[in-house]
Amino acid sequence: MLAHTPPMGWNSWNTFGENISEELIKETADDWIELGLLDAGYQYLVIDDCWAEKTRDKDGLLVPDHSKFPNGMKAVSDYVHSKGLKFGMYSCVGTMTCAGYPGSFEHEFVDAETFASWGVDYLKYDYCYKPHHIPGHILYKRMGMALKNCQKDILFSACNWGADDVYAWIRSTGAHMYRSTGDIEDKWESIRDIALSQMDKDCYNASHCYNDMDMLVVGMYGKGNVGRGGCNDEEYRTHFSLWCMMNSPLMIGCDIRKMGQETLNILTNKELIALNQDPEGRQAYLIDRGNAAYNNVKVLVKPISDGSFGIGFFNMGDTDGRGSLQFWDIGLPSLTGYGFKMRDLWEHENIGVYKENYTCNLKPHHCKVFRAELVKN
Numbered sequence: 001m002l003a004h005t006p007p008m009g010w011n012s013w014n015t016f017g018e019n020i021s022e023e024l025i026k027e028t029a030d031d032w033i034e035l036g037l038l039d040a041g042y043q044y045l046v047i048d049d050c051w052a053e054k055t056r057d058k059d060g061l062l063v064p065d066h067s068k069f070p071n072g073m074k075a076v077s078d079y080v081h082s083k084g085l086k087f088g089m090y091s092c093v094g095t096m097t098c099a100g101y102p103g104s105f106e107h108e109f110v111d112a113e114t115f116a117s118w119g120v121d122y123l124k125y126d127y128c129y130k131p132h133h134i135p136g137h138i139l140y141k142r143m144g145m146a147l148k149n150c151q152k153d154i155l156f157s158a159c160n161w162g163a164d165d166v167y168a169w170i171r172s173t174g175a176h177m178y179r180s181t182g183d184i185e186d187k188w189e190s191i192r193d194i195a196l197s198q199m200d201k202d203c204y205n206a207s208h209c210y211n212d213m214d215m216l217v218v219g220m221y222g223k224g225n226v227g228r229g230g231c232n233d234e235e236y237r238t239h240f241s242l243w244c245m246m247n248s249p250l251m252i253g254c255d256i257r258k259m260g261q262e263t264l265n266i267l268t269n270k271e272l273i274a275l276n277q278d279p280e281g282r283q284a285y286l287i288d289r290g291n292a293a294y295n296n297v298k299v300l301v302k303p304i305s306d307g308s309f310g311i312g313f314f315n316m317g318d319t320d321g322r323g324s325l326q327f328w329d330i331g332l333p334s335l336t337g338y339g340f341k342m343r344d345l346w347e348h349e350n351i352g353v354y355k356e357n358y359t360c361n362l363k364p365h366h367c368k369v370f371r372a373e374l375v376k377n
Contacts, residue, residue, distance in 0.1 A: 002155045003176035005277040006210045006249040007122070009044025009088065010037075014186070014215050014253030015224035018050035018099060021068045022076055029083045031257050038084055040268040041277060042252065044122045044155070045080050046088030049099045056102050062091075062114055077119035088122030088155075089115060093139040094129030103129060105139070108146040116152035123147065127160040136160055137169040144174030157212065157249075162197075167204040177210040177249050184214040184253075185228040188235050188365055191217070192316050195242045199286045199298065205247050207281035212249050216240065219254035219263030226253070233262050237346060238314060238367040240266050244276040245300050245312045245369065247283040271345040272369065275302055275310040284310065287329050297323040297362060301330050304371075309340075312369040315362035323368070324359040332374075340372035353377070 010028065012020050029045055032038060051073075053063040064073045073089070080087040091111060092103040104111045104125075115123060125143055130136065140158050147154045158175035160166050161182050170178045180201065181194045194213050205211040218240055222230025231239070243250060252267060259267075284302035296317025302310035309330065313323030332338060339355040346369060353375055360368050 001208070002153055003208050003210065005207070005279060005281060006247055007044055007155060007157070007177060008042045008250045008273075008277075009046055009086070009122070010042065010252040010256060011046040011048055011088075011124070011215050013048035014184070014217060014220065014226045015255045017225035020047060020050060022071060025076055026079055028256050029080050029085055031259075032085065033083050035256065035259060035264060036268065037252075037256070040270065041273055042250070042267075044086045044088045044251070046090070046122055046124060046251070047076075048090045048124065049097050049126070050101060051090065052101045054101060056107075060107065060110060062102060062111060073118045081119060086121035087119060088124065088157075089118075089120050090124045090126065092126040092128050093136070093143070093160075094127070094131070096129040098126050098128035104143065105129075105131065108142045109149075112143065112146035112150040112154070115154060116150040120152070120154055122155040122157060124157040124159055127163065136164045136166070137173060140170070140173035140175060148174060159212075167201065171209045176208055177212045179212045179214060180204075181213055183226065184217055185226050186217040186220040186222055186224070186230050187228040188231050190228070191231070191235065191239045191242070195246070195314075196298075196316065198246060199300070202283040202285045205281070205283035207279075210247060210249055210281070211283065213243060213246065215251040215253040216243065216267075217253050218266050219252075219259055224253075224255065233266070234363070235365045236263070236266055238365055240269070241272060241312055241346075241367050241369045242300075242314060244272045245284040245302050245310055247276060247281060247302075250276060269345065271343075271348065271371065275304065275345075275369075275371070278302075278304050280305040284312065287325060297321040299323055299325050301325075307374060309372045310369065311342075311358075311372050312367060313360055313362060314367045315364055318364050320364065321362050322359065323362060324357060326357045327355075337377050338374050339377050341375045343371045343373070345369045345371060
């Protein structure tokens with residue numbers, strides 16, 4: 001069954017935009033394996049917009065750009081599969097894609113069959129150039145039906161940017177994940193605003209249909225298609241931690257071929273990934289402390305299937321902050337005789353057993369994330 005846990009992979013858009021090619025995809029697949037990203041859980045290599053010719057062929061079929069993909073998309077798919085990876089592509093509900101290439105409007109079934117014939121395992125489905133008189137949920141249901149009946153398991157990644165009250169209807173389309181925000185940019189303000197906008201949406205995120213907060217910008221450092229000044233490594237750690245705690249799919253957006261060690265360390269933190277990939281698929285919920293002095297530091301708590309909790313403290317402000325969690329706020333009064341054994345998931349060390357509460361100080365844009373195990377005092 002597809003998407004039992006949030007999908008993990010890489011997408012070409014954040015770094016490369018329209019500058020994609022067969023050579024790029026093959027090089028990315030090669031380095032993916034060498035770096036151990038598959039072992040860490042990243043499976044889907046996804047080509048975004050700008051892969052097609054500007055017009056369909058005489059039979060109404062999509063055609064890969066002959067200069068970018070001279071051997072056709074099936075050859076690219078076969079190469080990706082030969083590395084043990086899964087292959088993803090892009091289309092759009094409208095008459096054109098966001099970059100002006102042919103969309104799938106009224107071609108949903110033939111396009112699904114085409115993708116299946118190429119061995120596609122994942123379809124990102126965008127929302128540009130949609131006819132105004134047709135509700136978005138109808139267009140996503142069309143492609144959802146087509147994908148379910150194309151004789152190939154294809155993960156359905158809906159991308160309507162949180163428009164049209166998508167939370168209320170997206171599960172009915174058969175989508176396995178859905179974009180709930182506008183496009184991310186490689187700068188702290190974008191990461192912060194996206195995360196804050198979704199902290200009250202934990203009830204709309206569950207197994208087989210995940211709230212997608214957009215692709216990761218970890219390791220971009222201001223370079224590439226959405227580079228907007230970049231972030232430092234601490235901000236990238238906070239970014240990755242938020243996406244893991246909030247159960248977003250983890251789609252790498254940097255140039256894997258140029259990935260440095262610190263970026264690799266962030267993206268392959270197995271203890272953080274374990275929170276994201278927990279089989280219960282619960283998004284963290286926000287602790288409301290009602291104290292203005294603490295407002296910049298957000299506290300998120302993620303229930304885990306083994307009875308433990310992911311607990312994250314995130315300083316979203318531009319000054320030093322203090323985070324504090326009273327354990328009664330997550331259901332543990334002190335009279336029970338229990339406390340939490342806390343493990344720091346970035347330092348990879350146990351920090352002790354805490355009763356009643358935990359408090360920490362944080363630099364601007366920094367975070368602390370723990371796995372908390374219930375223990376008898």
